Amino acid sequence: xxxxxxxxxxxxxxxxxxxxxxxxxxxxxxxxxxxxxxxxxxxxxxxxxxxxxxxxxxxxxxxxxxxxxxxxxxxxxxxxxxxxxxxxxxxxxxxxxxxxxxxxxxxxxxxxxxxxxxxxxxxxxxxxxxxxxxxxxxxxxxxxxxxxxxxxxxxxxxxxxxxxxxxxxxxxxxxxxxxxxxxxxxxxxxxxxxxxxxxxxxxxxxxxxxxxxxxxxxxxxxxxxxxxxxxxxxxxxxxxxxxxxxxxxxxxxxxxxxxxxxxxxxxxxxxxxxxxxxxxxxxxxxxxxxxxxxxxxxxxxxxxxxxxxxxxxxxxxxxxxxxxxxxxxxxxxxxxxxxxxxxxxxxxxxxxxxxxxxxxxxxxxxxxxxxxxxxxxxxxxxxxxxxxxxxxxxxxxxxxxxxxxxxxxxxxxxxxxxxxxxxxxxxxxxxxxxxxxxxxxxxxxxxxxxxxxxxxxxxxxxxxxxxxxxxxxxxxxxxxxxxxxxxxxxxxxxxxxxxxxxxxxxxxxxxxxxxxxxxxxxxxxxxxxxxxxxxxxxxxxxxxxxxxxxxxxxxxx
Amino acid sequence: xxxxxxxxxxxxxxxxxxxxxxxxxxxxxxxxxxxxxxxxxxxxxxxxxxxxxxxxxxxxxxxxxxxxxxxxxxxxxxxxxxxxxxxxxxxxxxxxxxxxxxxxxxxxxxx
Numbered sequence: 001x002x003x004x005x006x007x008x009x010x011x012x013x014x015x016x017x018x019x020x021x022x023x024x025x026x027x028x029x030x031x032x033x034x035x036x037x038x039x040x041x042x043x044x045x046x047x048x049x050x051x052x053x054x055x056x057x058x059x060x061x062x063x064x065x066x067x068x069x070x071x072x073x074x075x076x077x078x079x080x081x082x083x084x085x086x087x088x089x090x091x092x093x094x095x096x097x098x099x100x101x102x103x104x105x106x107x108x109x110x111x112x113x114x115x116x117x118x119x120x121x122x123x124x125x126x127x128x129x130x131x132x133x134x135x136x137x138x139x140x141x142x143x144x145x146x147x148x149x150x151x152x153x154x155x156x157x158x159x160x161x162x163x164x165x166x167x168x169x170x171x172x173x174x175x176x177x178x179x180x181x182x183x184x185x186x187x188x189x190x191x192x193x194x195x196x197x198x199x200x201x202x203x204x205x206x207x208x209x210x211x212x213x214x215x216x217x218x219x220x221x222x223x224x225x226x227x228x229x230x231x232x233x234x235x236x237x238x239x240x241x242x243x244x245x246x247x248x249x250x251x252x253x254x255x256x257x258x259x260x261x262x263x264x265x266x267x268x269x270x271x272x273x274x275x276x277x278x279x280x281x282x283x284x285x286x287x288x289x290x291x292x293x294x295x296x297x298x299x300x301x302x303x304x305x306x307x308x309x310x311x312x313x314x315x316x317x318x319x320x321x322x323x324x325x326x327x328x329x330x331x332x333x334x335x336x337x338x339x340x341x342x343x344x345x346x347x348x349x350x351x352x353x354x355x356x357x358x359x360x361x362x363x364x365x366x367x368x369x370x371x372x373x374x375x376x377x378x379x380x381x382x383x384x385x386x387x388x389x390x391x392x393x394x395x396x397x398x399x400x401x402x403x404x405x406x407x408x409x410x411x412x413x414x415x416x417x418x419x420x421x422x423x424x425x426x427x428x429x430x431x432x433x434x435x436x437x438x439x440x441x442x443x444x445x446x447x448x449x450x451x452x453x454x455x456x457x458x459x460x461x462x463x464x465x466x467x468x469x470x471x472x473x474x475x476x477x478x479x480x481x482x483x484x485x486x487x488x489x490x491x492x493x494x495x496x497x498x499x500x501x502x503x504x505x506x507x508x509x510x511x512x513x514x515x516x517x518x519x520x521x522x523x524x525x526x527x528x529x530x531x532x533x534x535x536x537x538x539x540x541x542x543x544x545x546x547x548x549x550x551x552x553x554x555x556x557x
Numbered sequence: 558x559x560x561x562x563x564x565x566x567x568x569x570x571x572x573x574x575x576x577x578x579x580x581x582x583x584x585x586x587x588x589x590x591x592x593x594x595x596x597x598x599x600x601x602x603x604x605x606x607x608x609x610x611x612x613x614x615x616x617x618x619x620x621x622x623x624x625x626x627x628x629x630x631x632x633x634x635x636x637x638x639x640x641x642x643x644x645x646x647x648x649x650x651x652x653x654x655x656x657x658x659x660x661x662x663x664x665x666x667x668x
């Protein structure tokens with residue numbers, strides 16, 4: 001079987017979660033040919049498929065208006081949202097949700113009316129969903145079905161993109177490692193969309209797919225684009241902790257909370273959220289940053305649950321109420337030996353989402369001509385803390401805009417294969433040797449523990465400096481340890497490539513976190529516990545040679 | 558208290574001689590076979606090829622393998638004491654170790 005080493009299309013979309021699939025569909029709708037590439041299977045990895053419930057959207061028939069959604073998004077962002085990006089998310093949300101409805105996603109409805117759930121941080125019930133705990137899989141499946149109907153979109157899995165191709169400062173495609181054959185592949189494109197998601201795999205406890213470690217951030221940075229708000233990593237406060245479950249997403253308790261409230265209790269079975277400036281009282285109103293803070297602080301004070309988190313109890317609910325809220329999930333819990341009417345479960349914060357990302361304008365264009373970004377890969381819309389339900393809305397809205405913008409750019413810039421640009425990356429991939437006594441999978445776990453401990457929900461100057469030192473040391477070790485490409489499904493090489501990405505992206509998070517000497521939203525400094533009005537601005541990162549350059553940007557209007 | 562599972566895994570790629578490796582894997586009750594495979598990669602042999610994305614949520618449906626002759630998701634099977642045999646899917650093209658070509662034909666590069 002001869003492998004096609006050189007592919008070309010008008011638009012290249014990297015990553016096939018919600019944002020990438022939508023971008024591909026929109027670019028094709030604009031009449032462009034598309035390559036949709038993913039490092040694993042198309043539409044299976046990423047964060048979209050993992051989303052269990054809410055999609056925030058201001059629907060007129062629910063007595064809502066995008067202005068209200070916008071106000072809540074800005075408030076959640078603690079003063080750092082990019083107003084144009086947030087506005088776009090809220091204004092375009094309804095159109096995307098209705099298009100998904102027309103495509104048969106199956107939003108929960110009563111008769112013809114959307115069912116809207118209340119979520120923390122919203123001024124009214126604003127979140128649509130697909131039962132039961134099925135929002136993400138339904139969205140992915142619906143978009144996959146649409147993709148299958150469009151012959152102009154070539155879907156290619158097992159492509160790990162390792163570099164963007166640049167010519168005269170513009171992005172003209174990408175180079176990739178084809179994992180299943182081990183061969184380098186060139187992807188020429190008139191315009192390229194990064195839809196690679198966030199970076200939560202940098203952390204030991206995370207709720208995301210193994211393919212989300214900030215690939216898009218590292219690619220964009222190396223190509224000359226800027227990153228923004230990299231210090232803001234959202235920890236989902238009630239990730240499942242114990243008892244051990246198999247086949248369940250750790251953020252599975254969110255839908256139960258939306259529907260039934262539930263009670264958050266400390267190790268002494270007392271309510272405690274009210275001690276940290278919010279309230280619980282059996283209703284799901286506490287925002288993510290405050291809940292994370294409260295659970296970690298309560299455990300640190302010796303009042304945690306047995307595994308170091310908090311109890312989440314639905315014991316006051318009847319079996320019928322639980323069945324109505326969870327449907328078949330109740331049976332999956334029973335198979336894991338859990339009866340929620342008789343026992344509380346333990347929860348603790350888990351890395352869930354990244355507010356920061358590639359800096360783009362409202363057309364999803366980076367400062368590199370021909371390079372666009374969409375979805376969680378983009379920074380700006382959510383500021384210092386994301387409002388629940390905005391992630392999927394952002395994926396669909398920004399994906400659509402990026403697809404349109406990339407199509408427009410590609411109309412004026414035809415893809416032109418450039419053998420020399422690809423040649424250099426191909427040579428780099430094929431270089432290397434077998435290194436004994438080096439386990440990249442172990443190094444990856446070390447990095448995840450380092451990020452969790454020193455660059456996690458609570459940070460200090462000393463810890464961040466330790467993290468930066470270690471990340472930079474790991475990074476300098478990597479070149480001598482490189483395995484050569486050429487072997488089918490070489491997981492050690494994939495880990496090595498991921499380590500290059502993760503050390504760089506981890507450094508971005510730690511450097512921005514070290515510079516921000518205050519606590520705001522998802523960024524909490526133990527040594528600077530208060531929010532400082534002087535810090536009401538964003539930080540941007542770019543690359544100068546191999547060194548990071550950090551600068552503060554103008555405060556949002 | 559942790560228990561130990563013995564995982565016997567079919568290794569190799571097309572054209573290579575068939576071989577088997579066996580590893581002792583410590584586990585806490587409730588852990589999945591995927592947890593055991595990831596433990597082996599980080600602590601014994603990083604070249605063991607497995608495919609997964611979502612890591613134990615059973616969302617991505619990528620970790621399908623053969624365990625004791627039954628086709629299952631590695632993230633849904635629990636580790637247990639004694640010996641467990643793990644093979645790649647028999648009806649799919651083998652890529653390496655436990656990884657087979659499970660993508661739809663029109664989502665592959667060539668072939």
